[in-house]
Each structure stands twice: as C-alpha cells, then as structure tokens.
Amino acid sequence: MYWVVGTIIGSVAGTIIKFNTKGIDFAMTALFVVIFIEQWYSYKNHIPAAIGILSTIISLIIFGADNLVLPLMLLITITLMIFRSR
Amino acid sequence: MHVNISYSLIAILIMGIKTFSIRSAPFVLFGKNKATPKCIVYLGNNLPPVVMAMLIICCLRKINLHAFPFGIPEAIGIITVAVLHIWKRNNLISILGGTSVYMILVQLIL
Secondary structure, rough: HHHHHHHHHEEEEEEEOOOOOOOOOOHHHHHHHHHHHHHHHHOOOHHHHHHHHHHHHHHHHHHOOOOOOOHHHHHHHHHHHHOOOO | OOOOHHHHHHHHHHHHHHHHHHHHHHHHHHHHOOOOOOHHHHHHHHHHHHHHHHHHHHHHOOOOOOOOOOOHHHHHHHHHHHHHHHHHHHHHHHHHHHHHHHHHHHHHHH
C-alpha cells in the first residue's frame, strides 16, 4: 500500500514541480554505492565483491557497454564457482 | 502512438506468468522437500555483493572517459556518497548529498 501511495504522490509531484532535473539519474548509482558500502561492513569475506568489480570492468573493456550483461553473468558464475573451493 | 488497453492488459498478464514461472522454477526443479543443493546455497549467500558491485559499474557504463568531462563529475559524486556514508551511516543523507553534488556539478559547473 505504501508503494502505491508513494508512486501516486511521486507522479503527481513530478508534474507539478518544475526545475531542471538533469543529472537526477545519479540517485540510482548513489543508492547502489550506499548498499554496497553497507554490505562491505556486514560481510566478512570481501572476495565476492572484488570478483564483482573485476569481472564487470573486464567485461566492460572486452565487450563494450552495449553487450555487457550476458557475458558478465557467465563470467561471474564461473568465477564464483572457481573461488568456491578455495 | 495510441496503445490499446487490451494490449497493455495482455502484456501485463504475460509478464506475470513469466515472472511467476521463473520465481517458482527453483522449487520445482530442486524438489520441495529435499534440502537445497550446497551450490545454490553458496550462490545465494555470496551473490549479493557481486550483484551490487556489478550494478554500480553498469550504471556508469555509458560515460566516456576520453571525451570532455572524463567522468570527473561521476567520480566526485561517488566519492561524496562514500565519504558521507562512512561518516554518517545514514542512507538518506548519503544519497541526497551525493546526488545534489552531482547535479550541481553537471548543471552549473561543467
């Protein structure tokens, strides 16, 4: 219920308030950074986070920004399986 | 472009069926009463940090490091978010502060 009410308030307020909203998509990136930092504090083992960062950067360099997701998923699964036994 | 109501309803129905099938697939495939395989338990415990790291970089994948802003507003924004969060541990302050810094940088300075 809160979700529905919040969405309605957001969409109505969005049409009423007019200011230059260029750059507001960064809120999503900021949210992910915050969640990542919270997870860094709560998980003792930092290797999965490091696997995520490295795999994504490698996939970005090799495959480019547009074809990123599928090879990235495969790479992450394989790397996690490899690091499972260590 | 005018979209029919029936078109939207059918699309929602198909998406609902697809989402339900995918979410119930692990229970169907791995048996209701057996314990989940250790592989899946390991993935379930360790995937969240991986996914968060992936999401951060996927949000930033479109920036061009060789063209004019060189990704500097994004870098300053992320450093602001990180510093604010490590200092205050408050989600709202970190997100609002970092986004405000980024918007100011993008709109006024660069």
